Amino acid sequence: MQDNPARFATRLERAKKSPGYAVCCCRPSPGDTPLRLVVRRYGALFHLARWPDEGYRHDRDKCTFFAEPGPTEESPGRAHDAIRNTPAGLNAKLDVSLSVRTVGTVTRGASTGASRSTRRSAPLLGFLQRIWMDAGVNQWAGGTQRNWGTCNAQILALVGDGKMNGKPIQDVLYVMRRYEEAAQATLKAEFDAFLNRIQTTPAVSERGIVIAEIKSIDPSKYGFVIKIRQTFETFFTSKQLIEDAARSFRHAWPMIGKADARVVAVLVLERTKDGNLRVIDLAVQLCNKSFIPCDSSYEVAMANRLVEERRRFIKPMRLDDGDVMLPDFRLTDTSPETAIEVYGMESNDAYLIRKAQKQALYAERKLPCAEWIPPAPLSTVALPAAT
Known part of the structure; x- marks a missing residue:
């Protein structure tokens, strides 16, 4: 349909x-x-x-x-x-x-002085x-x-x-x-x-x-x-x-x-x-290839692999500043759900600091996470089996 x-x-x-x-x-x-x-x-x-x-x-x-x-x-x-x-x-x-x-000019109505919230x-x-x-x-x-x-x-x-x-x-x-x-x-x-x-x-x-x-x-x-x-x-x-x-x-x-x-x-x-x-x-x-949104070419490769392996997953989307723990992908076919992080800016010092902070939070909260750090081949990343 x-x-x-x-x-x-x-x-x-x-x-x-x-x-x-x-x-x-x-x-x-x-x-x-x-x-x-x-x-x-x-x-x-x-x-x-x-x-x-x-x-x-x-x-x-x-x-x-x-x-x-x-x-x-x-x-x-x-x-x-x-x-x-x-x-x-x-x-x-x-x-x-x-x-x-x-053509013409746009005129604005006179202000009434009242407080108005703008959408x-x-x-x-x-x-x-x-x-x-x-x-x-x-x-x-x-x-x-x-x-x-x-x-x-x-x-x-x-x-x-x-x-x-x-x-x-x-x-x-x-x-x-x-x-x-x-x-x-x-x-x-x-x-x-x-x-x-x-x-x-x-x-x-x-x-x-x-x-x-x-x-x-x-x-x-x-x-x-x-x-x-x-x-x-x-x-x-x-x-x-x-x-x-x-x-x-x-x-x-x-x-x-x-x-x-x-x-x-x-x-x-x-x-x-x-x-x-x-x-x-x-x-x-x-x-x-299946229209899952991605933030980099590395994420594209990971998402294509997840689709090919018929995994169930979500691409979390940050629409404004918020959760620092938002992963690149989240496997929903494991219990508990598994975060997937694709780290791709190893030459950027600020990025490396944020990466270390994120890894520390995963360890502290005991949250399962699979990592891919290019240029290591994607095939070397071991993903947990679906439960």
Whole structure:
């Protein structure tokens, strides 16, 4: 259903109307209480999402809708959080303008003197990482593979009928669909309909945001061309933006186009006065072949090994300053769970100090931890057997 949502659209639409939900059969339901799933519409298709605060009820070992109680669960969040999960879907405020006046001046209303709290806004990378975590794409349940179609379904289930910067999220955000030869015309028409909403008039510039996997970034006569997978559409951008991005995302940038990695991007699109589409801002996230987020090429190698060995694990994601004990990965198929640390900056003195502190904390708290210290071969790392 996640890989081929069009095939099940009629049945999901019927379930959304009556009884108003789908049912997950990963484990027996206690009494007469079904294990419900939210049915969310996105364009002409429907997707399934876990019922708010019920992710922990699903089968931990087998079900993709399982989630530990906590930040990966859907909850309204605090009123001033930049990104909130609501029953209708995602409610996000990004620190980019999606509608910009191109003429005239902007006037501000007179201050009343009253104290007002301003809702925070999220940077593009923070937004991308947050939806990756909340959609559960940073978790691996021990399967053999995951393609872009599954990522698309999980993200769209999270997005739902939400809002972004006060606008209907389906009007301003497009998550690329997995390419299918048989549905090529439909996919192109759907993407073109979204791109046609991105317009620049003498009065206003309406922008759009696309989440997709980057295929390549190539120099052109006037700057660079960004090519994304799943479509033949290309986008132009400036040399300055590409140079800035290469510095900001220095671990992900060299991995673009590599066979053993994936690089996912969030692109802010604007239409020029000549009618061309250009990227005016972007953020990228490095992933392994199965779209598990990673912070370095070494982590990509480790995540690929864990998937190949069908281990169950999570990539913890630090969205702000916090837990110093957050590991690079955490095996969830051992008891107790096992931390995995990938140490890759042995020539940096400050890094070595933090590494020693972390190792001391693991020893003090008696927490199991498997370490990989490149350039030692990954094959030399002994991982505990799944329990």
